[in-house]
Amino acid sequence: MYSFEYQKAASLADASAALLRDADSRPLAGGQSLIAAMKLRLSKPVEVVDLSPIAELRGIRVEPDAVTIGAMMRHAEVAASPEVNKAIPALASLAAGIGDRMVRNMGTCGGSVANNDPAADYPAGCVALGASIITNRRSIAADDFFKGLYETALEQGELITAIRFPIPKRASYMKFKNPASRYAIVGVFIADFGHSVRVAVTGAGPGVFRVPEMEQALGKSFTPEAVANIKVSDKDLNSDLHAKADYRAHLITVMARRGVQVALDGAKAAA
């Protein structure tokens, strides 16, 4: 890894100011992606601004219609949170399936969303749940936040402070994971809000995307059969040594079909 300056941010304003001083500085959350990228010299920040001391980036708040998770909440904390498990069990399950136990003990919700790895799990949860990404400057709808491969709507000096997830009637996250990296080869998050259904896919393409055809079909009939025959085009999907594009397209339908059943069973179990 190249050398860099390191500082612990005393406050959000302090972190933002440090990041504005130099376009090549990077905020550090849990570091589970950033440190790896720096070791590979894919990322070479001149300054690393550690957000861990900032207390306001932590905490989980539940309102009647939404769960707000602080940006620096670790995956293990979200997975174990009784509040999240009660309000949006699919989101707790998503957090419980990220990386491995040790990665979940460091990696954070905000870090994952800000990084926008094309195979990360959180972007699917954010988009399917219609989350708001709250920053030190504004609130950004998830649909407008993720801009493709590692790109987001975040500007220099802008930091995610929390993510607000509306509580759906029922939801599920199904992931077909790479057994070595545990990243999603295909991950499908389905959220039914009663009046509308949202389906978001991660891992399959250059970034998270929605599947309107499935959303419409599930809006009419929230059953596995409704999506069983919907084929997603493989035209813009990833092809690599782990899976070819047509296989990823096939997996989207399979994961969606299973996911609907899991959402139905979960809602039944909770009732």
Added chain:
Amino acid sequence: MTIKVSIKINGKPASAEVEERTLLVTLIREHLHLTGTHVGCDTAQCGACTVHMDGRAIKSCNILAMQAEGASITTIEGVAHADGTLHPMQQAFHEHHGLQCGFCTPGMVMSAIDFVRNHPDPSEQDIREGLDGNLCRCTGYHNIVKAIQAAAANPAAGLITA
């Protein structure tokens, strides 16, 4: 440039002048000379570098030493009692021969302690899934799983009291 990092390691305060880019595992092995923590893959996949930071198992090759500033770190050297009595997890690995070459063992033991603390009555399947962050290059998982299952029956297996 260097920077001063101070941590508590296995109950004792320690500090060192390190480069900003120094990883926690490098601090532990090369500055504090505790070489029980291993570097296997150096890409946060194999888990040989697993230590506990403020009671949570983490991969010490995937965090900066400075991220541990002020934290309490426990390594494999810190789990047995001073009189040499093994930690219940170490004892279980010994009794069930939960190792072949032993390279992954420190990470396996540290990970397993964290695992049984959070899963007091695990099934074999739970253990296999719970160990997905630790690779054994000898593929000697069978006895490792047996050892963890045996240790889990002992409430002390998830604690570090040394």
